Amino acid sequence: MKKVLSLLAVLALSVSLCACGASGAANAGGDAPKGEEAFKTVEAGKLIMATNAYFPPYEYYDGSDIVGIDAEIVKALGDKLGLEVKIEDMEFDSIIAAVQSGKVDIGLAGMTVTEERLQTVNFSDSYAKGIQSIIVREDSDIKSIDDLSNDKMIGVQLSTTGDIYATDDFGTDHVTQYSKGADAVLALTTGKVDAVIIDNEPAKNFVEANEGLKILETPYAEEDYAACISKDNEALLKAINGALKELTDDGTIKGILDKYISAD
Ligand code: GLN
16 A cells, blocks of 8 residues: 555656646656656756758758758657757757757757767667668769769768768768758759769759759668767656657657658
8 A cells, every 4th residue: 555655656746747847947758757867958948959950851941940850850849848949050060069068958950870979979769761862963874873983073961971971982082072962962953063962851852942853763871860869868868769759659750751751
């Protein structure tokens, strides 16, 4: 009986922690059964997310608002955890440093989980699959990945996995880095590079927005997207994974992905 009562007390405590989470400096995680699972965020009651908002359909500007898959997922995570979401736009290359140094709470940027990044930050469970695709001009003689070895110039977005893999496979002399994916695509349309390696969903958007480009049918690499969180904030990682699981189980994540990605 005593056990039952103390269990009830713990439950009551965790319910009350959840209820006041939004205003406290420490917020009880979605699944957190006890006070010790409470996590901290940079600003009490807020979840500050870093992204690079030039990566449609994951993140892009609609007027002055940053919208897209990651913006909606973080909003749903914030709602679950009782946190108000604030999105900060920065270079893709700065996101991990911002997370690691505790300037922001979380990074969502269609970011691929890699062994190297795992040395510096933690990643949540994956919420989407990514593909590195190759964009070429419609009249290109590049028909497959192998043709990229023939003294071609490849445009990439700085520090992305497309950049890392292309540099590994074809060497720095054959890779030009641009700070935005759109700039790499512009370089392709004007003949400065022969191909662009970039994530498939933005690739589809860029090909639609620019005449005379196509995506090669063979994918260059397949990957997992996840949110990055500081290694110093294990409690936030747990809370995010708990919320992510609920949002996956109830179909919210799939609904958000389907809204932006057509099943072709
Ligand atoms: N998925 C790629 C990476 O993580 C590109 C992400 C992006 O450009 N936003 O490196």
